Amino acid sequence: MTAPSFPLPYVGSRLDGQVALVTGAxxxxxxxxxRTLAAAGAGxxxxxxxxxxxxxxxxxxxxxxxxxxxxxxxxVDAEQIVNAVDKVEAALGTVxxxxxxxxxxxxxxxxxxxxxxxxxxxxxxxxxxxxxxxEVARRLIAARLPGRIVNISSIGAFRYDGNGAALYSITKxxxxxxxxxxxxxxxxxxxxxxxxxxGAFRSEMMDGMIERIGDFTDQLPRKRIGDPAQLxxxxxxxVAPESELVTGTIIKVDxxxxxx
Numbered sequence: 001m002t003a004p005s006f007p008l009p010y011v012g013s014r015l016d017g018q019v020a021l022v023t024g025a026x027x028x029x030x031x032x033x034x035r036t037l038a039a040a041g042a043g044x045x046x047x048x049x050x051x052x053x054x055x056x057x058x059x060x061x062x063x064x065x066x067x068x069x070x071x072x073x074x075x076v077d078a079e080q081i082v083n084a085v086d087k088v089e090a091a092l093g094t095v096x097x098x099x100x101x102x103x104x105x106x107x108x109x110x111x112x113x114x115x116x117x118x119x120x121x122x123x124x125x126x127x128x129x130x131x132x133x134x135e136v137a138r139r140l141i142a143a144r145l146p147g148r149i150v151n152i153s154s155i156g157a158f159r160y161d162g163n164g165a166a167l168y169s170i171t172k173x174x175x176x177x178x179x180x181x182x183x184x185x186x187x188x189x190x191x192x193x194x195x196x197x198x199g200a201f202r203s204e205m206m207d208g209m210i211e212r213i214g215d216f217t218d219q220l221p222r223k224r225i226g227d228p229a230q231l232x233x234x235x236x237x238x239v240a241p242e243s244e245l246v247t248g249t250i251i252k253v254d255x256x257x258x259x260x
Contacts, residue, residue, distance in 0.1 A: 075128025183248030199254025
């Protein structure tokens with residue numbers, strides 16, 4: 001059997017003709033992910049709960065020459081998920097790239113959490129991404145199109161120091177297993193499912209954590225917090241054609257923070 005011929009090196013990051021949906025895109029890492037995908041040529045739908053923020057991100061992308069639509073979405077609402085995908089399809093076409101970025105911390109000791117907060121964390125960090133992934137995959141399978149799903153996990157999925165975010169750690173670990181299981185489920189359809197597990201990166205969520213517990217930068221191996229731009233290459237790799245054999249993988253981008 002003759003091996004296929006690939007250019008040397010077989011790399012690239014152009015996403016022309018692709019349609020990307022990014023959740024939690026109103027700020028932080030999600031905002032950066034949306035801008036990065038748009039700059040690579042994808043049509044992008046930015047989803048989140050804050051309409052004014054989504055409009056700002058959309059305006060930024062369009063000003064830079066990209067294609068973008070804002071979509072109001074609270075991932076805890078299954079009906080909203082279906083409606084959101086409908087809106088993206090009507091505006092841009094079938095979603096071929098999904099970035100499950102929406103998530104919330106719990107920031108409380110496990111035994112002190114209300115049932116309402118427990119449900120909110122699980123629904124946002126796990127149930128919502130699962131339902132949305134299934135909705136996107138269902139449409140890709142029907143259209144006989146390949147796709148890429150990237151779940152944004154956390155280094156907290158691999159380690160927990162007892163600092164009052166046990167459920168966050170649990171849901172992110174579950175998100176990793178969801179990534180692995182769905183990768184197997186949908187491999188036959190050409191849908192790749194992978195994850196990124198960031199360490200400490202500058203974001204609205206991180207700012208809130210520092211405000212609560214103080215600056216912990218000196219406790220990190222390299223005494224620094226990452227910039228969202230340093231996740232660009234990992235994201236683009238996982239959604240680019242060249243990573244077609246990579247599925248069911250969670251890539252740690254943590255500056256050594258999870259290896260202590």
